[in-house]
Amino acid sequence: MSPSLSILGAGLGGTCLALRLSEARYKGPIVIHDSRREFETGRHWCFWGTVPRYLKPFVNHTWHEIEVRDANQVIRRRTPDIPYVHLEGGRFLEEAHRRLRRLPNVEFRLGEAPVPEADGYVVDTIEREPVAPVLYRRYVSRLVRHGGRDVQRAVRLLDFRVDSEGSDERPDFGFAQIMPLGPQEAYVVLTHYSISPAGLAQDERALDAYVGREFSDVRRVISLESRVLPLGSVAAEAVDDRRRVVLTGDARLAASLAMPRVLSEVDRVARAIEKGKPLRQGRSPALTQWLDRTFIEAAIECPLDASAGLVSLFRRLQGDSLSRLLMDQATWGDLAAVASAIPPSCFVRSALRNWLVPARTVLRQGRPV
Numbered sequence: 447m448s449p450s451l452s453i454l455g456a457g458l459g460g461t462c463l464a465l466r467l468s469e470a471r472y473k474g475p476i477v478i479h480d481s482r483r484e485f486e487t488g489r490h491w492c493f494w495g496t497v498p499r500y501l502k503p504f505v506n507h508t509w510h511e512i513e514v515r516d517a518n519q520v521i522r523r524r525t526p527d528i529p530y531v532h533l534e535g536g537r538f539l540e541e542a543h544r545r546l547r548r549l550p551n552v553e554f555r556l557g558e559a560p561v562p563e564a565d566g567y568v569v570d571t572i573e574r575e576p577v578a579p580v581l582y583r584r585y586v587s588r589l590v591r592h593g594g595r596d597v598q599r600a601v602r603l604l605d606f607r608v609d610s611e612g613s614d615e616r617p618d619f620g621f622a623q624i625m626p627l628g629p630q631e632a633y634v635v636l637t638h639y640s641i642s643p644a645g646l647a648q649d650e651r652a653l654d655a656y657v658g659r660e661f662s663d664v665r666r667v668i669s670l671e672s673r674v675l676p677l678g679s680v681a682a683e684a685v686d687d688r689r690r691v692v693l694t695g696d697a698r699l700a701a702s703l704a705m706p707r708v709l710s711e712v713d714r715v716a717r718a719i720e721k722g723k724p725l726r727q728g729r730s731p732a733l734t735q736w737l738d739r740t741f742i743e744a745a746i747e748c749p750l751d752a753s754a755g756l757v758s759l760f761r762r763l764q765g766d767s768l769s770r771l772l773m774d775q776a777t778w779g780d781l782a783a784v785a786s787a788i789p790p791s792c793f794v795r796s797a798l799r800n801w802l803v804p805a806r807t808v809l810r811q812g813r814p815v
Contacts, residue, residue, distance in 0.1 A: 448474030450566030451719060456480035456556065458491070458535070459571035459708050461542045465500040466716045468549055476552045479560035488670040489535025490587065490633055492625060493705035497531055498713070504541060507532040507627060511600040514760040516753055517607050521760045522600060530601050532625055532633070567719055568690040581677045581743070584618075585637045586649050587670040593663035594630045601625050604760075606753035608636060608656045618645070621753070622656050632661070633670075643674045691715060691725035744796040 451467070453460040456478050464476055497505055508529040514521045546552045560572075602624035618640035625633040636653040638645065650672060657667060718725055 448472055449719075449722065450475045450477070452560075452566065452568045453478045453571060454480075454560045454568065455571035455573075456482070456543065456554065457485065457539070457571065457573070458705075459712065460569070461539060461546070462501070462709065462712045463569060463571065463716060464546050464552060465542060466498065466712050467719065468546065468552070469500040470716065470720055472720060473551060474566070476549075477555060478546070478552070479555050479558075481557065481559055483557040485536065485539045487536030490625075490670070491533040491535055491538075491705055492623075492633075493531055494525075494528055495531060495706045495709065496528060498709060501533070501709075504533060504538045505531055506534050506537070507625070509599075509601045509625075512603045512760075513598075513600040514604045514757055515602070515607065516605075516757050519757060519761075521757060523760060530603070532627070567725065569715055569719075569725070570691070582640050582643045583637065583675045583677055584640060584643065584646055584649055584673070585635055585675075586646065586653050586672045587633065587635045588653060588657055589627075589668040589670055590632045590634055590657055590661055590664060591666040591668075592630055592632070592661045593665060595663045598624065598626050604753075604756060606757070608652060618642075619753075620649075622653070624660065630665075634660075639677075643676070646672055646674065740796045747796065 451472075451474055453463055453476065457480070460478055460480070464478060467476065497508075508531050510526055510529050511522065511524050512530060514523075543554065547554060602622070605622040605624070606620075608620065608622040618638045620636065620638035623635045623637070625635075627633055634653065634657055636649055636656065638649060654667070657664065715725060
């Protein structure tokens with residue numbers, strides 16, 4: 447008989463793991479623990495990637511065309527093989543939990559402190575904050591309902607015009623995004639990376655002004671999220687028991703890229719459980735950590751130059767090459783293209799600051815991931 451599994455956390459990671467195992471017809475008892483009884487309904491998850499089969503019923507939108515723009519130019523690219531995907535968080539959790547509850551081997555224990563079973567596997571998916579944040583990601587989002595005059599098919603992945611008025615004075619790096627959800631609806635996000643968590647009120651005003659400029663016939667604006675996320679390495683406690691693992695591990699500094707990492711970790715852990723093998727703690731590749739931190743710090747130091755460099759990068763690279771970069775599947779050529787797009791002086795200073803810690807590990811790995 448398959449061993450029992452306790453999943454700590456009924457959010458994104460825990461729910462995906464349970465779905466992944468149910469798709470594989472895992473027969474062991476699965477108990478999902480969470481101290482919450484209700485889950486946030488305003489979350490939206492957008493990510494690059496081929497969608498696993500167990501997630502396909504919950505996908506709201508997929509796009510194969512992206513747009514990047516600044517004050518001077520607009521770049522459009524098609525991504526025929528790797529789509530940009532949208533999941534509405536509240537709907538996903540509600541429908542996925544309903545589906546899992548119908549399975550005879552799955553039990554939910556909500557509203558109480560997680561107490562894993564004495565025997566069997568334990569997978570901890572509860573979110574953890576970095577021990578020592580190195581940067582902060584501020585983001586605010588709006589759901590915009592409009593009259594249909596400003597319809598676009600492509601995802602506006604990066605729009606640097608939203609920051610053009612104040613970026614000379616602001617010590618951060620920011621951009622807006624627009625995901626068209628239908629002929630009269632769009633999901634709009636403003637993101638800033640900064641060394642300081644302060645500035646949400648200013649970001650909200652900037653996003654509302656941006657929405658007013660981009661949509662001429664707004665009917666309704668619904669505020670969804672306003673949040674500050676500390677970014678950095680998440681310290682997963684040492685676990686001696688080979689049947690226990692912390693799924694969160696290290697998150698990518700570019701937080702919007704976390705979903706592919708979560709899905710990859712879910713698949714890795716699920717395969718080990720299916721085969722009855724010991725669980726091993728996952729970890730972000732050292733090269734990826736170094737590149738993420740180097741890029742974002744360089745962008746904060748030189749925001750105008752970095753935005754121009756990114757637009758140039760999108761102009762030079764093909765769509766699927768960009769997708770690989772954002773999915774932890776970059777080749778050396780992809781990484782070199784990113785490095786060449788960043789202003790050399792800013793990149794070199796940031797690279798040298800971040801090189802000392804992961805250098806030995808990067809050289810030992812000897813390959814991009």
